[in-house]
Amino acid sequence: MSDDVVIVGGGPAGSATALCLARAGVAVRVIERSPFPRRKVCGEYLSGGAVDTLDRLGVLDQVRARAVPLRGVRLIPAGAPPVALSFARLALSCAREVLDALLLDAAVGAGAVVERGRVDELLLEDGRCTGVRVRTTEGTLETRRARVVAGADGIGSVVARKLGLTKPAHGRGRYAVGGHYTGFGTLDAQVEMYVGGGAYFALNPLSELHANVMVVVPKQRLAQWSRDVDAGVGDAASALASGVRSFEGASRLGARVSVGPLAHDVRRATAAGAILIGDAAGFVDPFTGQGVFLALTGAERAADAILVALGRPERTAEAFATYARWRADDVAWRRRLCATVTLLIDVPPLARRAALRLARFPDAATKLMEALGGAIPPQRAFRPGVLGRLLV
Numbered sequence: 001m002s003d004d005v006v007i008v009g010g011g012p013a014g015s016a017t018a019l020c021l022a023r024a025g026v027a028v029r030v031i032e033r034s035p036f037p038r039r040k041v042c043g044e045y046l047s048g049g050a051v052d053t054l055d056r057l058g059v060l061d062q063v064r065a066r067a068v069p070l071r072g073v074r075l076i077p078a079g080a081p082p083v084a085l086s087f088a089r090l091a092l093s094c095a096r097e098v099l100d101a102l103l104l105d106a107a108v109g110a111g112a113v114v115e116r117g118r119v120d121e122l123l124l125e126d127g128r129c130t131g132v133r134v135r136t137t138e139g140t141l142e143t144r145r146a147r148v149v150a151g152a153d154g155i156g157s158v159v160a161r162k163l164g165l166t167k168p169a170h171g172r173g174r175y176a177v178g179g180h181y182t183g184f185g186t187l188d189a190q191v192e193m194y195v196g197g198g199a200y201f202a203l204n205p206l207s208e209l210h211a212n213v214m215v216v217v218p219k220q221r222l223a224q225w226s227r228d229v230d231a232g233v234g235d236a237a238s239a240l241a242s243g244v245r246s247f248e249g250a251s252r253l254g255a256r257v258s259v260g261p262l263a264h265d266v267r268r269a270t271a272a273g274a275i276l277i278g279d280a281a282g283f284v285d286p287f288t289g290q291g292v293f294l295a296l297t298g299a300e301r302a303a304d305a306i307l308v309a310l311g312r313p314e315r316t317a318e319a320f321a322t323y324a325r326w327r328a329d330d331v332a333w334r335r336r337l338c339a340t341v342t343l344l345i346d347v348p349p350l351a352r353r354a355a356l357r358l359a360r361f362p363d364a365a366t367k368l369m370e371a372l373g374g375a376i377p378p379q380r381a382f383r384p385g386v387l388g389r390l391l392v
């Protein structure tokens with residue numbers, strides 16, 4: 001069995017790539033191991049840039065109909081005053097089981113084939129990736145050949161590992177635990193981020209009455225919760241929120257979700273016959289909510305490179321190299337931006353100074369939000385008039 005393109009993983013990166021390629025008339029197969037709709041550990045915030053990309057992909061109306069518009073984010077550092085930042089552009093919260101299923105359905109509507117199964121191995125011939133080996137739902141091991149294999153299989157990507165592209169991960173390797181909760185009282189369309197001591201608790205309203213809760217902690221802390229993880233989550237979140245939010249009266253709806261360590265990195269996002277997209281091509285700490293934006297914009301760019309590879313094979317190396325360079329550069333700037341913002345909020349004296357300066361220089365606050373949300377390139381935040389104003 002042979003396709004033009006096999007995509008491993010049907011999350012935002014895989015589905016959006018499939019959608020772009022299928023619309024261009026490419027025979028594309030998405031292989032996804034989980035039955036959809038499925039939960040995904042995520043804060044479920046969609047930045048302005050992610051919303052714009054959904055619009056370009058032609059799915060924004062469907063997403064908006066199932067999402068909640070957000071006004072802004074309230075940062076509450078330990079030992080410093082809270083800071084409220086408004087979103088200048090439309091940002092949404094949308095449950096991932098909804099978003100991911102809508103994107104995958106759109107890809108199918110455009111002509112992509114979706115197959116349930118888990119990719120365990122790649123076909124490598126003369127140093128080139130020529131397909132995958134998939135464990136089907138019936139338990140058989142089958143071969144799917146393709147002219148291009150796209151790895152959109154998220155953190156810990158099997159495709160990246162089998163291509164020898166994975167490198168020691170960047171970041172602190174924290175763990176995230178959470179779920180959907182009710183019982184916090186009325187929520188007012190703002191993301192709340194309680195931060196301190198290398199941990200944070202994010203609360204993102206999915207409606208007036210229920211919210212996505214994510215607690216991100218170092219591994220040692222997680223180990224202490226082994227007896228009762230729910231109690232650990234509640235205690236850690238309540239401590240971070242120091243009285244502003246309490247878990248008393250709050251209860252989880254559906255399954256608890258967790259993932260970690262929150263780190264994954266690659267040497268390069270392409271190899272002969274293969275391309276990595278979204279988290280598979282390098283993970284950015286979720287603190288600043290840039291992941292879905294990066295998955296969707298990466299999908300658009302990867303689809304362009306794949307179209308060159310299919311239509312003008314002699315230009316494949318150049319198209320893949322351009323994609324790999326863009327991806328490495330973009331992810332490096334986004335990580336720098338995330339690390340700087342984390343430092344500004346997590347270190348109390350810096351957080352106090354930043355709170356004063358954000359209020360004094362609203363233009364710097366707007367530019368920072370635009371860079372984080374994907375409206376302007378991340379490097380623009382490092383101009384003296386933006387982060388320089390907040391730091392010095």
Ligand SMILES: Cc1cc2nc3c(=O)[nH]c(=O)nc-3n(C[C@H](O)[C@H](O)[C@H](O)COP(=O)(O)OP(=O)(O)OC[C@H]3O[C@@H](n4cnc5c(N)ncnc54)[C@H](O)[C@@H]3O)c2cc1C
Binds near residue numbers: 031041214262286290
């Ligand atoms: C705690 C946390 C909070 C976050 N909060 C936000 C946020 O609020 N906003 C934001 O924009 N981003 C956030 N992110 C980041 C965001 O979730 C990711 O960047 C985004 O999901 C990346 O999409 P993807 O398609 O690359 O990968 P994924 O969404 O991980 O999709 C990968 C898919 O591949 C499938 N798969 C994996 N291995 C195989 C295999 N071997 N065979 C077949 N299928 C396979 C998986 O089942 C999955 O469906 C957060 C991440 C975490 C961990």
